[in-house]
Amino acid sequence: MAKVTMTVNGKEHSGEAEGRTLLVDFIRGELGLTGTHVGCDTSQCGACVVHVNGESVKSCSVFAQACDGATVATIEGMQNDDGTLGVLQAAFQEHHGLQCGFCTPGMVMSASELLKVNASPTEEEIREGLKGNICRCTGYHNIVKAVQSAAATMAGAAQAAE
Amino acid sequence: MPKDGGIGASVVRREDTRFLKGKGRYTDDMNRPGQTYAYILRSSLAHATLNNIDTAAASAAPGVIRVFTGADITAAELGGVPCGWQITDKHGEPMKEPAHPILAVGKVRHVGDPIAVVVAETYDEARDAAELIDIDMTDLAAVVDMRTAETSGNQVHEEAPDNVCYDWELGDKEGTDAAFANAHHVTTLEFINNRLVANPMEPRCAIGEYDENDDNYTLYTTSQNPHVIRLLMGAFVLSIPEHKLRVYAPDVGGGFGSKIYHYAEEAFVTWASKEIRRPIKWTADRSEAFISDAHGRDHVTKAELALDAEGKFLGLRADTYANMGAYLSTFAPCVPTWLHATLLAGQYTTPMVHARVRAMFTNTVPVDAYRGAGRPEATYLLERIINKAAQEMGLDQAEIRRRNFIRTFPYDTPVALQYDTGDYDATLNAVMETADYAGFEARRAESASRGKLRGIGLSCYIEACGIAPSALVGALGARAGLYEAATIRVNPTGSVSVMTGAHSHGQGHETTFAQVVSDALGIPADQIDIIHGDTDKIPFGMGTYGSRSLAVGGSAIVKAVDKVVAKGKKIAAHLLEAAESDIIFEDGQYKVAGTDKAKAFAEVSLAAYVPHNYPIDEIEPGLEETAFYDPKNFTYPAGSYLCEVEVDPETGKVEIVAMTASDDFGNIVNPMIVEGQVHGGLAQGIGQALLENCAYDEHGQLVSGSFMDYAMPLAVDLPNFVVETVEGTPCTHNPLGVKGCGEAGAIGSPPALINAVVDAIKGYGIDHIDMPATPLNVWTAIQNASAKQAAE
Numbered sequence: 004m005a006k007v008t009m010t011v012n013g014k015e016h017s018g019e020a021e022g023r024t025l026l027v028d029f030i031r032g033e034l035g036l037t038g039t040h041v042g043c044d045t046s047q048c049g050a051c052v053v054h055v056n057g058e059s060v061k062s063c064s065v066f067a068q069a070c071d072g073a074t075v076a077t078i079e080g081m082q083n084d085d086g087t088l089g090v091l092q093a094a095f096q097e098h099h100g101l102q103c104g105f106c107t108p109g110m111v112m113s114a115s116e117l118l119k120v121n122a123s124p125t126e127e128e129i130r131e132g133l134k135g136n137i138c139r140c141t142g143y144h145n146i147v148k149a150v151q152s153a154a155a156t157m158a159g160a161a162q163a164a165e
Numbered sequence: 166m167p168k169d170g171g172i173g174a175s176v177v178r179r180e181d182t183r184f185l186k187g188k189g190r191y192t193d194d195m196n197r198p199g200q201t202y203a204y205i206l207r208s209s210l211a212h213a214t215l216n217n218i219d220t221a222a223a224s225a226a227p228g229v230i231r232v233f234t235g236a237d238i239t240a241a242e243l244g245g246v247p248c249g250w251q252i253t254d255k256h257g258e259p260m261k262e263p264a265h266p267i268l269a270v271g272k273v274r275h276v277g278d279p280i281a282v283v284v285a286e287t288y289d290e291a292r293d294a295a296e297l298i299d300i301d302m303t304d305l306a307a308v309v310d311m312r313t314a315e316t317s318g319n320q321v322h323e324e325a326p327d328n329v330c331y332d333w334e335l336g337d338k339e340g341t342d343a344a345f346a347n348a349h350h351v352t353t354l355e356f357i358n359n360r361l362v363a364n365p366m367e368p369r370c371a372i373g374e375y376d377e378n379d380d381n382y383t384l385y386t387t388s389q390n391p392h393v394i395r396l397l398m399g400a401f402v403l404s405i406p407e408h409k410l411r412v413y414a415p416d417v418g419g420g421f422g423s424k425i426y427h428y429a430e431e432a433f434v435t436w437a438s439k440e441i442r443r444p445i446k447w448t449a450d451r452s453e454a455f456i457s458d459a460h461g462r463d464h465v466t467k468a469e470l471a472l473d474a475e476g477k478f479l480g481l482r483a484d485t486y487a488n489m490g491a492y493l494s495t496f497a498p499c500v501p502t503w504l505h506a507t508l509l510a511g512q513y514t515t516p517m518v519h520a521r522v523r524a525m526f527t528n529t530v531p532v533d534a535y536r537g538a539g540r541p542e543a544t545y546l547l548e549r550i551i552n553k554a555a556q557e558m559g560l561d562q563a564e565i566r567r568r569n570f571i572r573t574f575p576y577d578t579p580v581a582l583q584y585d586t587g588d589y590d591a592t593l594n595a596v597m598e599t600a601d602y603a604g605f606e607a608r609r610a611e612s613a614s615r616g617k618l619r620g621i622g623l624s625c626y627i628e629a630c631g632i633a634p635s636a637l638v639g640a641l642g643a644r645a646g647l648y649e650a651a652t653i654r655v656n657p658t659g660s661v662s663v664m665t666g667a668h669s670h671g672q673g674h675e676t677t678f679a680q681v682v683s684d685a686l687g688i689p690a691d692q693i694d695i696i697h698g699d700t701d702k703i704p705f706g707m708g709t710y711g712s713r714s715l716a717v718g719g720s721a722i723v724k725a726v727d728k729v730v731a732k733g734k735k736i737a738a739h740l741l742e743a744a745e746s747d748i749i750f751e752d753g754q755y756k757v758a759g760t761d762k763a764k765a766f767a768e769v770s771l772a773a774y775v776p777h778n779y780p781i782d783e784i785e786p787g788l789e790e791t792a793f794y795d796p797k798n799f800t801y802p803a804g805s806y807l808c809e810v811e812v813d814p815e816t817g818k819v820e821i822v823a824m825t826a827s828d829d830f831g832n833i834v835n836p837m838i839v840e841g842q843v844h845g846g847l848a849q850g851i852g853q854a855l856l857e858n859c860a861y862d863e864h865g866q867l868v869s870g871s872f873m874d875y876a877m878p879l880a881v882d883l884p885n886f887v888v889e890t891v892e893g894t895p896c897t898h899n900p901l902g903v904k905g906c907g908e909a910g911a912i913g914s915p916p917a918l919i920n921a922v923v924d925a926i927k928g929y930g931i932d933h934i935d936m937p938a939t940p941l942n943v944w945t946a947i948q949n950a951s952a953k954q955a956a957e
Binding site for chain 2: 021023031036037038039040041042043044045047048050077078079081082088092095096097099101102103104105106107108111126129130131133134136137138139140141142143144145146147
């Protein structure tokens with residue numbers, strides 16, 4: 004057991020973790036942030052994607068101790084300060100990009116990273132960018148639409164700001 | 166035009182907000198005070214005798230509270246996992262129904278069969294300790310291939326000689342034989358319907374909690390039907406009466422059938438929580454899900470279609486082997502029989518149909534309903550053999566179907582169903598126009614100029630949904646009724662709580678059911694809450710599967726609303742000093758017909774709870790009504806799907822160029838959600854046809870036991886879909902005129918896709934390819950056919 008400290012969604016958290024404790028189990032169990040999900044045990048499904056030091060990471064594939072001192076963002080930190088849905092989240096709702104909701108947190112975190120790297124992705128680039136996240140409900144059609152829509156909204160907002 | 170937020174409006178889903186914020190409440194998100202963790206040690210062998218289980222070292226390991234084996238289950242005299250449907254075979258004998266103990270006793274019968282459970286303070290401690298359990302087993306030859314199960318000489322269960330669960334038939338055998346004797350042409354097709362794993366993204370989870378103060382049990386579980394679990398587990402496994410047992414299924418992360426069934430883990434954690442007097446949580450990891458969730462499909466069929474010279478169908482024969490796996494899962498026996506053979510008339514007037522189904526035990530995971538459940542298998546059978554017949558007779562694939570469409574309703578099929586309504590030309594015309602069927606040959610030529618083989622495939626499906634009239638299914642062997650229940654609780658100030666027995670695990674009931682109630686009561690949807698999933702809050706329910714939620718659960722809600730309005734009219738008549746027969750209810754107002762006198766819904770509600778001025782001699786205070794709705798018939802959604810593919814003959818890779826779905830779902834409450842349901846079904850159907858295959862080796866080892874080996878469709882594997890619904894033929898026997906949309910995509914798409922692939926490669930003389938049409942399978946078929954052509 005070792006004490007692990009990380010800044011999660013802007014707040015510092017500390018907890019105990021064994022050497023073998025995965026980041027996802029630390030986030031869910033020790034920090035009680037259950038929005039990050041576990042959908043597989045072979046790091047295919049992407050339900051556990053979070054951002055570690057600004058980059059998207061499958062939190063089932065890193066140890067909690069390896070993230071000591073890191074800055075972590077999870078789905079719980081994606082909404083606006085007033086509690087309303089962020090642009091990407093709102094686009095998922097508007098375009099019915101989720102059904103059971105289980106893959107959704109990972110999907111949103113991956114899509115957020117995708118749009119940071121590529122502000123106006125093509126449909127093909129979105130599909131390629133999300134191939135590390137499995138959704139069993141939607142067939143991805145509406146997820147792709149949601150990400151396209153969010154990209155357009157963000158571009159419009161950026162243009163207006165200029 | 167739909168009213169704002171009412172029936173017909175694409176209202177965005179209210180449940181999304183919590184899911185998008187990471188605030189969903191899934192079972193594994195919950196933790197109970199004093200909770201312990203269970204790790205289940207499962208068999209690594211498909212078939213073996215259990216000689217000895219030494220748990221001494223595990224019991225002494227750090228954190229371990231107790232280790233349980235089959236001996237504990239036997240000593241406690243617990244029942245086995247029950248089966249909910251009894252098939253009567255063709256000799257009038259009941260199916261073979263061997264015991265299914267919660268933990269293996271004496272023998273293990275599939276990889277994944279639970280042998281022991283370690284309960285410890287933490288999950289890691291439980292798993293570590295399980296490694297210390299020493300099991301002495303004698304390996305037995307496994308029965309894996311259902312085609313040779315009868316003659317293999319090995320027995321999965323002593324009670325089932327030759328591994329036959331039942332040998333069943335439906336339809337007029339002599340009449341069908343006569344139709345074949347008079348046929349101009351007979352088409353034969355032998356094929357498999359590949360075994361699949363449902364794989365909802367949320368693995369199963371169960372928490373059992375015993376409260377000794379009240380002698381009550383609570384089971385938190387990932388279920389599509391908590392009341393059914395309470396009934397099966399309470400009455401048949403643990404002998405806990407309903408009033409002492411609460412089953413709560415909160416947010417559930419997808420089901421697709423695999424979370425209908427009562428599983429051994431649910432019974433174990435519930436029972437053992439009393440044994441150790443602490444809550445016990447068990448959560449499957451994905452590898453465990455692959456060997457413990459019920460699988461789907463897995464048929465091997467020989468089908469024959471008799472036609473006259475004009476391509477009219479005269480008769481259909483089907484001989485199917487259906488894999489039951491090692492034990493009978495809850496609804497397994499009815500899937501290849503009453504949910505499969507009854508659909509073999511399809512959209513067609515085929516006068517004679519005969520089906521034989523042999524259900525086989527094998528040393529594999531139990532097989533049960535998966536999205537569509539029998540109906541995808543029936544549709545695939547029919548729509549594939551029709552295309553093969555068209556190919557053999559030189560008929561266009563759309564034309565041969567048109568020559569056989571049913572056009573008068575109600576229509577009695579030769580396989581026990583009565584279709585109430587439908588318009589199959591409408592969906593076929595729509596899909597052909599939308600997908601530009603007429604322009605296909607030009608596109609084929611363009612593809613050919615690039616060295617690609619283009620094909621187009623049609624499929625016209627029908628399904629029986631809205632499951633089901635209780636008396637009918639009772640006669641067919643169901644051990645339960647299949648009605649649905651709802652309570653409408655009008656609160657004193659006029660807001661409404663709706664308790665429904667349907668369960669939402671992705672379908673969006675919290676939104677659509679509120680639309681239905683908003684429309685009926687004329688109050689805003691935000692005044693309406695939908696409550697589901699908790700046996701303590703809901704009168705009763707049979708849950709969500711078989712595209713039944715709106716058709717059956719929605720109808721129960723409408724019936725309960727009608728009762729509320731009827732009582733409201735009595736109250737309003739009193740308040741307005743009018744005759745009850747003069748009161749009309751519209752737009753949220755009780756009005757005296759022909760006058761401007763009216764009382765708002767909320768005013769009448771308040772009067773019911775503050776009955777100062779109230780017809781107290783005539784009616785009780787309060788405004789809460791419960792209704793049970795038992796359907797009069799199944800509903801029959803139907804549609805036409807066209808798939809266009811390009812095959813690369815060098816690699817065998819199939820690319821879907823277009824997938825177009827045209828459906829008749831009757832009336833539609835929320836078009837956005839309906840489209841989403843079709844998208845999801847298409848993805849699973851395409852997955853079956855192109856990617857997914859649950860494979861066992863000859864020793865019964867699961868070869869495709871993780872997402873590394875089992876090809877789940879990814880975003881890059883799927884196209885954009887074109888989904889349309891026609892101006893439908895509303896269901897004639899339920900109050901909303903709805904038919905159900907949850908399974909259509911998974912039913913209609915696999916044959917459309919395979920028909921397209923075969924159309925693309927028919928130039929090699931190929932007339933069939935089994936699912937999944939992976940690059941290897943397609944390439945191999947092309948190579949073999951080319952070699953054969955060269956030799957000729």
